[in-house]
Amino acid sequence: MLLDDLGSWRRTHYTSQITPEIDGKEVVVFGWVLEVRDLGGIKFLILRDREGAIQVTMPKKLVSKEILKKVKKLKRESVIGIKGKVRAMPTAPRGVELIPSEIKILNVAKSPLPIDTTGRVPADLDTRLNARILDLRIPKNLAIFKVHHTALNAIRKFLIGEGFMEVVTPKILATATEGGAALFPVAYFEKEAFLAQSPQLYKEVLTSAFEKVFEIAQFYRAEESDTTYHLNEFISVDIEVAFADAKDVMDVLERLIVSVIKEVKKRCAAELKLLNRKIEVPRTPFKRITYDEALEILREQGFEINWGEDLPTAANRKLGEIFDEPYFIVDWPRILKPFYIKPKEDKPEITDSFDLNWSWLELASGGTRIHTKELLIERMKEQNLNPEKFEPFLTYFEYGMPPHAGWGLGFQRLLMIMTGMRNIREVTLFPRDKNRLVP
Numbered sequence: 001m002l003l004d005d006l007g008s009w010r011r012t013h014y015t016s017q018i019t020p021e022i023d024g025k026e027v028v029v030f031g032w033v034l035e036v037r038d039l040g041g042i043k044f045l046i047l048r049d050r051e052g053a054i055q056v057t058m059p060k061k062l063v064s065k066e067i068l069k070k071v072k073k074l075k076r077e078s079v080i081g082i083k084g085k086v087r088a089m090p091t092a093p094r095g096v097e098l099i100p101s102e103i104k105i106l107n108v109a110k111s112p113l114p115i116d117t118t119g120r121v122p123a124d125l126d127t128r129l130n131a132r133i134l135d136l137r138i139p140k141n142l143a144i145f146k147v148h149h150t151a152l153n154a155i156r157k158f159l160i161g162e163g164f165m166e167v168v169t170p171k172i173l174a175t176a177t178e179g180g181a182a183l184f185p186v187a188y189f190e191k192e193a194f195l196a197q198s199p200q201l202y203k204e205v206l207t208s209a210f211e212k213v214f215e216i217a218q219f220y221r222a223e224e225s226d227t228t229y230h231l232n233e234f235i236s237v238d239i240e241v242a243f244a245d246a247k248d249v250m251d252v253l254e255r256l257i258v259s260v261i262k263e264v265k266k267r268c269a270a271e272l273k274l275l276n277r278k279i280e281v282p283r284t285p286f287k288r289i290t291y292d293e294a295l296e297i298l299r300e301q302g303f304e305i306n307w308g309e310d311l312p313t314a315a316n317r318k319l320g321e322i323f324d325e326p327y328f329i330v331d332w333p334r335i336l337k338p339f340y341i342k343p344k345e346d347k348p349e350i351t352d353s354f355d356l357n358w359s360w361l362e363l364a365s366g367g368t369r370i371h372t373k374e375l376l377i378e379r380m381k382e383q384n385l386n387p388e389k390f391e392p393f394l395t396y397f398e399y400g401m402p403p404h405a406g407w408g409l410g411f412q413r414l415l416m417i418m419t420g421m422r423n424i425r426e427v428t429l430f431p432r433d434k435n436r437l438v439p
């Protein structure tokens with residue numbers, strides 16, 4: 001098919017801006033063909049753009065033959081531009097339609113397509129993810145990523161407002177940063193290298209120059225487990241603050257969560273409605289229970305968890321039912337936390353650390369950090385890590401490291417809570433898991 005040129009046409013309105021109030025106005029819209037219906041004397045075309053959809057009505061008596069001929073050839077998801085007049089029409093969706101005077105076919109889409117973009121015929125997640133770019137045009141899915149966008153913006157706004165400096169740390173590293181999680185090796189010339197699991201040591205040393213830093217970035221973990229809340233590439237929001245302890249940064253986290261939920265509620269009301277999601281701004285202060293108290297509560301619920309064992313998913317689910325708002329679990333055993341978390345002075349078998357959970361998910365973890373080189377080396381050895389591998393970080397700890405604290409927040413998990421999605425892949429544009437490296 002011969003395609004039209006964009007030429008001098010430029011959009012005057014998104015579909016959502018076409019309302020009965022602008023009856024009679026000449027507009028130019030661009031978008032994708034959602035569907036075409038031919039009722040004999042009249043043709044209808046639904047044009048969809050990022051902001052919504054508009055009915056284009058073509059009574060045979062009112063529009064040119066050329067337009068009717070062009071529309072006849074149109075398949076779903078083809079890319080078009082329409083110049084036309086707005087007409088208030090109570091029977092049309094949203095009470096408004098467009099009568100075209102000219103139409104441009106800018107590209108065609110093949111037919112049939114792997115998924116139905118009207119959303120009427122549901123497809124399984126795998127099929128959807130394979131055809132992700134089509135899937136993202138379905139309003140519900142687009143809505144998730146409008147919340148994604150709004151939440152990222154809100155996080156930045158909040159942290160910058162609190163005096164944090166945004167930093168970007170390397171993603172190709174010589175060593176592990178998180179003891180427990182597995183590493184992805186990278187072929188880095190003749191050297192051994194790995195993808196960063198977190199910005200941990202970088203954000204820590206940066207507090208000795210910038211004091212309050214944050215980073216929003218992707219990190220990589222070779223998790224073997226195939227769950228609905230783990231990915232091999234995930235987005236982490238990290239902060240680190242000089243001259244602060246766990247309590248201080250828990251307060252920041254609490255304020256950040258409240259501020260992001262407020263902002264999303266305010267700016268994404270339509271999206272949340274489309275997602276059928278009602279979310280309340282959580283009350284502050286968030287509940288804080290110790291690890292020991294969590295074990296006790298769980299024991300009463302029939303969970304036998306030995307001291308020093310991590311909380312299994314089922315236990316987190318149970319706690320999520322008991323506390324219907326976000327809550328902190330503090331004072332974790334030293335053996336459960338990474339080497340950089342500071343043991344309590346008076347009780348070194350526990351650490352000045354916390355996890356933030358909401359519903360069934362662990363959203364964030366953090367704590368007060370060790371800021372002396374000697375103790376850090378001691379803890380590395382205890383966790384069978386070779387301190388020599390951590391040069392020059394350890395050297396930097398000799399150049400005046402302030403006491404500091406911070407946390408890492410799994411952005412997609414927060415997004416799952418906000419959008420009500422049960423699978424992290426739903427809130428990730430192009431997810432990476434053990435079985436998925438494309439698209």
Ligand code: AMO
Pocket residue numbers: 178197198199200221223229230231232233234236238239362363364365366367406407408409410411412413
């Ligand atoms: P942690 O390993 O607990 O802590 O990670 C922090 C948060 O990141 C999210 N997360 C993940 N999300 C999706 N897929 C994954 N595979 C995945 N792994 C982690 C979780 C988790 O709570 N450096 C410390 C943080 C700190 O102390 O500052 C860290 O990485 O929501």
